[in-house]
Amino acid sequence: ATKPYDDQNIFAKILRDEIPSSRVYEDEWAIAFHDINAQAPIHILVIPRGPYVSWDDFSANASADEIAGFIRAVGTVARDAGLVPRGYRLLANTGRQAGQEVPHLHVHLFAGQPLGPMLA
Numbered sequence: 001a002t003k004p005y006d007d008q009n010i011f012a013k014i015l016r017d018e019i020p021s022s023r024v025y026e027d028e029w030a031i032a033f034h035d036i037n038a039q040a041p042i043h044i045l046v047i048p049r050g051p052y053v054s055w056d057d058f059s060a061n062a063s064a065d066e067i068a069g070f071i072r073a074v075g076t077v078a079r080d081a082g083l084v085p086r087g088y089r090l091l092a093n094t095g096r097q098a099g100q101e102v103p104h105l106h107v108h109l110f111a112g113q114p115l116g117p118m119l120a
């Protein structure tokens with residue numbers, strides 16, 4: 001069972017524009033903004049508008065439209081950033097052992113340099 005969604009988490013506040021972020025994309029299903037502590041020359045976070053704690057929660061509980069809309073948004077963000085065909089990496093920390101810090105699903109998009117076999 002996934003823990004209940006905390007609508008006071010920092011990304012919920014970013015979604016509601018209660019705290020600022022540098023948005024690079026938004027549509028019906030998702031928004032994207034620059035990570036405040038970039039780990040690569042390009043480091044963008046893409047989040048669904050819906051209240052999902054994690055990849056686990058989202059994949060189990062989101063509607064097919066939400067899932068399709070979110071995945072399409074992730075691809076669009078990367079394409080709009082000019083990363084195709086150069087390349088990019090997606091990462092979704094899920095749960096404690098992965099080090100997930102913010103309890104609203106976010107996909108990290110890393111790019112802008114050769115990334116190596118793993119991002120340390």
Ligand code: 5GP
Nearest residue numbers: 010021033034035036037093099100101102
């Ligand atoms: P996680 O460790 O949960 O996968 O990633 C959380 C990410 O959110 C980190 O890379 C961190 O730098 C980023 N982050 C945390 N707080 C904020 C914030 O207030 N604004 C932005 N833009 N990014 C944040």
